[in-house]
Amino acid sequence: MAKSFAVIGDPIDHSLSPNIHSAAFRELNLDSSYIGYRIPKGELEGGIEGLKKIKINGFNITIPHKIEMMKYLDKMDESCSIIGAVNTVVNNEGVLKGYNTDMDGFLEPLKKRNITIQNSKVLLLGAGGAARAIVAGIAKEKAANIDIVNRTIEKANNLSEFARKLGLSAKVKKIESIDTTIEDYDIIINATSIGLKDEPSPISFEGINEKTVVYDIVYTPMNTDFIKKAKLKNAIIIYGYEMLLGQATRAFEIWHEIKAPYNAMKKSLLGGF
16 A cells, blocks of 8 residues: 655745655555645644545654644643644644654664763753754753753743753753853753854854763754854864754654664665755
8 A cells, every 4th residue: 555644834845754654665565655735824724634635654743833833733742842843743634643753763873882971071052943843852861950951931931940840950041151160061962953054153152072962953054153163173074954853863763663764764864965
């Protein structure tokens, strides 16, 4: 039986997901297809009815629907309810179950490198949707504490409250104070869009060393200024594309219930750069 999958959002034409999943289908000879499907803001309900009509087997959700989509789920797994957003759906004969693969996708590259998050001190730049999933992952892995830096202080405060609810000690810091205390952190994460347009890194990385983990979730360009500056200090680097792959392989495994062909998916993704 041929299966069909999609990613929904707006804009959608820049999505790398169709390439990544199609490469996986080819690698495993699966009779499946995956397309990008544009659903503008405000048209989600009709869009989902359409997907149900064509009996889509599953779909990913991207901006701007990740929160609103929760209203149309019949069931959701724990990751969805904790993070308050959904990015992967299984359609089982009209019954929609939601998952959020952001948290596992974020943790995957750290686990691949055997990096211990437990008892570590974490610095997080950003307080948007991705940051929320990251905080949930960091809390689940029992980090010692997290400091959050964000342009809008209110969002940072909300996120640190969310962290505390999950049992993680959290503080809001000002970007100006970071460069003087940067050596205190084991893991430094950029969860903002800084770097997408080649903006300079907001921190200088003076004082970090080769044990510091620096993780940028921006995946294009691959080498952001944030990453370049950290490389000069020989830090342990994690690229944004690795989180993207982590999310994609997790979604693949939810839908197909077999192990995702990681290397084939990675090749297709990196070929796109």
